[in-house]
Amino acid sequence: xxxxxxxxxxxxxxxxxxxxxxxxxxxxxxxxxxxxxxxxxxxxxxxxxxxxxxxxxxxxxxxxxxxxxxxxxxxxxxxxxxxxxxxxxxxxxxxxxxxxxxxxxxxxxxxxxxxxxxxxxxxxxxxxxxxxxxxxxxxxxxxxxxxxxxxxxxxxxxxxxxxxxxxxxxxxxxxxxxxxxxxxxxxxxxxxxxxxxxxxxxxxxxxxxxxxxxxxxxxxxxxxxxxxxxxxxxxxxxxxxxxxxxxxxxxxxxxxxxxxxxxxxxxxxxxxxxxxxxxxxxxxxxxxxxxxxxxxxxxxxxxxxxxxxxxxxxxxxxxxxxxxxxxxxxxxxxxxxxxxxxxxxxxxxxxxxxxxxxxxxxxxxxxxxxxxxxxxxxxxxxxxxxxxxxxxxxxxxxxxxxxxxxxxxxxxxxxxxxxxxxxxxxxxxxxxxxxxxxxxxxxxxxxxxxxxxxxxxxxxxxxxxxxxxxxxxxxxxxxxxxxxxxxxxxxxxxxxxxxxxxxx
Numbered sequence: 159x160x161x162x163x164x165x166x167x168x169x170x171x172x173x174x175x176x177x178x179x180x181x182x183x184x185x186x187x188x189x190x191x192x193x194x195x196x197x198x199x200x201x202x203x204x205x206x207x208x209x210x211x212x213x214x215x216x217x218x219x220x221x222x223x224x225x226x227x228x229x230x231x232x233x234x235x236x237x238x239x240x241x242x243x244x245x246x247x248x249x250x251x252x253x254x255x256x257x258x259x260x261x262x263x264x265x266x267x268x269x270x271x272x273x274x275x276x277x278x279x280x281x282x283x284x285x286x287x288x289x290x291x292x293x294x295x296x297x298x299x300x301x302x303x304x305x306x307x308x309x310x311x312x313x314x315x316x317x318x319x320x321x322x323x324x325x326x327x328x329x330x331x332x333x334x335x336x337x338x339x340x341x342x343x344x345x346x347x348x349x350x351x352x353x354x355x356x357x358x359x360x361x362x363x364x365x366x367x368x369x370x371x372x373x374x375x376x377x378x379x380x381x382x383x384x385x386x387x388x389x390x391x392x393x394x395x396x397x398x399x400x401x402x403x404x405x406x407x408x409x410x411x412x413x414x415x416x417x418x419x420x421x422x423x424x425x426x427x428x429x430x431x432x433x434x435x436x437x438x439x440x441x442x443x444x445x446x447x448x449x450x451x452x453x454x455x456x457x458x459x460x461x462x463x464x465x466x467x468x469x470x471x472x473x474x475x476x477x478x479x480x481x482x483x484x485x486x487x488x489x490x491x492x493x494x495x496x497x498x499x500x501x502x503x504x505x506x507x508x509x510x511x512x513x514x515x516x517x518x519x520x521x522x523x524x525x526x527x528x529x530x531x532x533x534x535x536x537x538x539x540x541x542x543x544x545x546x547x548x549x550x551x552x553x554x555x556x557x558x559x560x561x562x563x564x565x566x567x568x569x570x571x572x573x574x575x576x577x578x579x580x581x582x583x584x585x586x587x588x589x590x591x592x593x594x595x596x597x598x599x600x601x602x603x604x605x606x607x608x609x610x611x612x613x614x615x616x617x618x619x620x621x622x623x624x625x626x627x628x629x630x631x632x633x634x635x636x637x638x639x640x641x642x643x644x645x646x647x648x649x650x651x652x653x654x655x656x657x658x659x660x661x662x
Contacts, residue, residue, distance in 0.1 A: 213263050216280050221257045229253060231261060231275055239263075239273035246277060260284065278317070285316035286352060293347035298364055301345055306335045313345065313359060320345075320357035329365050330392075372404035373444050380446070382439050385453070390430045393422045400434055400448055407446035409434060416451050416458075416490025418476065425450075457490045461528045469523045470540070475515050483513050485521055485535055493533035495521060500537050502544050502577035505563075512537070544577040549614045557626070562603045570595045572605060572621055580619030582607060589624045634660070 219231035219239060228240040241261060246253065253259060262283065265274035292299045301313040301320065310323040322345060324332055332338070345359035380386070388400040388407070397410040409432075414425055426432065438447035465471060465487075473487035482496040500512040513519065525534030552558070560572040560580070569583040582605075587598050599605070607621040638644065646658040 213265070215263050216260055216283055217263065218258050219261050219275070221253050221255050221259065224253065224255060228272075230272070231259065233261065233263075233273065233275070235273055237272060239275040241275045241277050248278070251277065282317050285318045289315055289318060289320075289347060289350060289357060290352070293350045296346065298344040298346055299359075300342060301359065303338050303341045303343065306339065311335060311338055313343070315345075315357070315359075318357065320347075320359045322359050322361065326360035326362045329362055329369065369405065370444075376403045376405045377439070377441050377444065377446075380436055380439055382436050384436045386434060386436065388432055388434055388448075390426050390428050390432055392428055393426065395421065398422045398426050400432060402434070402446070402448075405444070405446070407434070407436070407448040409448040409450055413437065413447075413449040413451055416454070416456060417486070418492065451490075457488060458528050458531050461491065461533070462526055465523050465526065465533070467523050467526060470520055471523060471535070472518065472520050475513055475517045475519065478509050478513065478515055480508070483509050485519065487521075487533075491533065493521065493523070493535040495535045495537055499524065499535070499539070502538050502541065504577065504579055544575065545614055545617050548575070548578050548619075549612050552609055552612065554609050554611060556609045557606060558609060558621070559604065559606050560621075562599050562601055562605060565595050565599060565601060567594065570599050572607060574619070578619065580607070580609070580621040582621045582623055586610070586620075586622035586624055589627050589630055 217233050219233040221229060222232050222238060223230035225243070227243055229243055229246060231239045231241060233239045239261065241259075251259075259277055260280040261275040261277055262279040263273060264276050264279070267273075288299065291297075299315060301315045301322075303311050303322070304314050304319075305312045307321070310321055310325075311327065313320050313322045324335060326348075327335075327338065343361055344364060345361050346363050347357065348360045348363070349356070349358035351357075386402050388402040391399045391401045391406055393399075395411075397408055397414070399406045400409050409422075411419060411422055414422060419425060432450065433453065434448040434450055435452045436446060437449045437452065438445075440446075471487045471493075473485040473493070476484045476486045476492055478484075480497075482494050482500070484492045484494055486492045495509075495513070497506050497509050497512075500506070500509060519537065520540060521535035521537055522539040523533065524536045524539060525532070527533075558574050558580075560574040562570050563573045563579060564571045567584075569581050570587070571579050571581055573579050582595075584592055584595055587595055592598055605623060606626060607623050608625040610620040610622050610625070612619055644660060646660040649657045649659040651657075
């Protein structure tokens with residue numbers, strides 16, 4: 159039926175009432191009235207149809223024809239719509255007759271009587287709806303990483319580009335952004351501005367929420383003292399982070415081994431499976447401290463029984479310091495050889511002059527403090543004590559030879575033999591009055607002295623030079639008697655008299 163078929167002007171001639179024509183006309187009149195009524199309904203439908211869609215509106219259409227340059231779509235309008243075949247190809251969409259596709263009304267007069275449609279805009283509008291809904295609800299949304307850009311990644315969210323900052327890609331710092339290209343990932347919308355076409359997303363917040371959930375679940379099943387299986391996640395200078403069921407615990411370098419290690423990489427590497435013990439658990443902060451060495455016995459627990467004072471032990475020099483050297487006698491046990499215990503020589507040198515790192519040596523245990531994990535060792539105890547030998551072979555009055563090693567205001571130090579030095583006090587240098595030892599002696603001078611006293615406990619030796627000189631008093635009294643007339647030189651005056659120098 160066309161509008162001409164329901165023309166209200168057709169069949170409206172007047173006939174006399176009661177005549178056959180009248181009857182016919184009456185019938186025609188009824189027909190015309192019905193036609194008018196049908197026309198009004200059809201017109202209303204036509205007008206409704208013409209105003210049922212608007213520019214920019216999204217509707218669902220059915221594919222009617224697929225041509226080289228366009229695809230014809232039935233959108234329930236007075237004429238069909240068309241989509242550019244190029245647009246569908248750019249959108250990487252393949253359709254067939256009968257498929258239903260979302261489209262946006264672009265233009266009513268799209269050429270050749272068709273309505274111009276856009277599939278890409280329909281998809282874009284739907285994507286924006288999904289994005290805005292996700293931004294409001296906080297739900298995660300999937301996206302495709304398309305490229306690396308300055309400061310992060312470009313990610314496609316159903317045809318809409320969003321920015322994923324590098325700091326929001328993962329919980330830990332991401333260094334290789336190129337490795338994320340072409341990956342499908344879930345993100346959370348954290349900022350959206352449709353007018354400026356600006357969207358910022360985060361993957362990190364999702365990971366942090368998952369990690370927090372896992373942390374809560376794992377923490378609920380942990381107690382201090384538990385032994386758990388884990389895997390080394392990463393290493394730092396101060397320890398290793400171990401994944402124990404989805405959360406990380408810290409294995410500090412001091413809890414890795416009873417022996418001293420310089421870096422965790424000496425024992426572990428990322429990916430290694432490891433069994434650890436929960437040392438400390440803070441449920442509020444989620445911090446977990448782990449231990450590895452605690453799974454084996456502490457060697458210091460049995461040290462007093464195994465290394466009593468006087469025991470000789472063999473070990474290797476682990477390190478040398480200014481004050482001594484540390485010798486490792488077994489895994490996890492180091493003892494200190496103080497520089498004073500390296501030689502009986504009182505003129506001590508730097509420890510490196512006596513011992514080298516890596517050198518194997520035998521030492522003697524001279525001190526043990528297991529509670530504070532301290533072990534004192536000695537090298538010199540393995541050699542005879544020169545003082546003990548000297549005391550056994552020398553006594554007061556014995557004459558000895560030596561070399562002046564140093565001078566002070568109060569005397570001179572004379573080395574008798576290696577490790578044995580004695581002091582000649584200024585008052586024992588000469589029978590004559592000596593104000594300063596340098597008046598009589600010089601460094602390096604060979605001298606002969608007599609032993610006055612040996613203090614073995616304090617390792618002190620007193621010497622005298624004047625004891626080997628003739629006694630001028632003895633000579634004087636042997637050659638003079640009371641009443642003899644003598645001559646001399648006045649040396650000094652005092653309040654009670656004068657001192658006369660009689661020649662020594």
